[in-house]
Amino acid sequence: MKILLVDGTIIGQKTSAILEQTRLYLLEASPEVEVTILKLADYQHQFVDGRPLGEYNEDMQHIAREFEEADGYIIASPIFQGSIPGVLKNVFDLLHPRTMRYKAVSIVANGGTYQHHLVIENQLKPILDYFRCFVTPNYVYTHTSHFDEQNRITEEDVHDRLRELARVFVKYMEMGCTLSKETLDTH
Template sequence: MKLLGISGTIIGAKTGILVKKVLETVKLSYPEVETEYLDLMDYTIQFCDGRPPSAYSEDTRSIIEKVSNADFYLIGTPIFQGSIPGVLKNVFDLIHPRDFRNKVMGFVANGGTYQHYLVIENQLKPIAGFFRAFVAPSYVYANHEHFNENNEIVDPDLLERISRLAEEIVEMQKALKSDQAISIKEQLLIKEEIGR
């Protein structure tokens, strides 16, 4: 199982810190889970314009491949002007919806006010719903008060929510894989019975 953590911004540090903290928590509790951190700051991504994936730049193709091939996701975003940044929306636009279908998504976000957590409810969850992805019930929202002057997470409640989210996304993914394996086994048994 491969968990891809995406820091969906090209500015600021807090989003990446949140994503990395959840990935570290997953690795501590579930060492069998492969994790990968994808920081959009490290790439020059072209705008989605409908061309085939092979026609995009190497950086853009790399993003498409990494996201499409992951088994489940932790998606991090800052909240700017009451919304997600364009670079993250562009990544969603570049990926074919079938590549997100029936995969688990967890969300972390950070913003300047306490109210911006609603962006997760009002924007990110509906996007995941469009993709027919499974969304973890918990999510993590942080603001500047949850970090110290060195951008370290110091709020114990936030750390607890990070642990809960890490557990939920992995356990949901495990249950989903288990259900899919059972379903495939049942289909094979039905075919076997029909063949008799």
């Protein structure tokens, strides 16, 4: 099973730190999974405007292929100005509506205020619902106070929640992999 960890920003280090810790807990929960980190900062992005996928640059096509080939996703997003980064929304706009269908998704996010966790509920979850993903009921939201100067997570509670997220995600992914998209699409 292939898990795609999506670093949904092109700046900052905290989102990457959360994903790296999540990767370790995923491998602890299920050592046989293949985990790939997709850092949006590593790609040349184009604005998605509805043209066919083949008309975008190689980086955009590669991002779409990574999503298509994955069996599940951990989406990591900072919260900027009370919203997800535009680059992450642009990637969602790139994907075919069936790309993520019936695949497991967990969310990790970080922000500068404790209220920004509502962005997950009010913006990110509705997008993932549109894709008909199996969104796990638990997500992990971190605050800048949960990190030290080297962007290491210092709060044991955050580590506990990431471990739990990894365990629940693996179960959701197993469930998603047992479903046949073709069978579900015909009904």
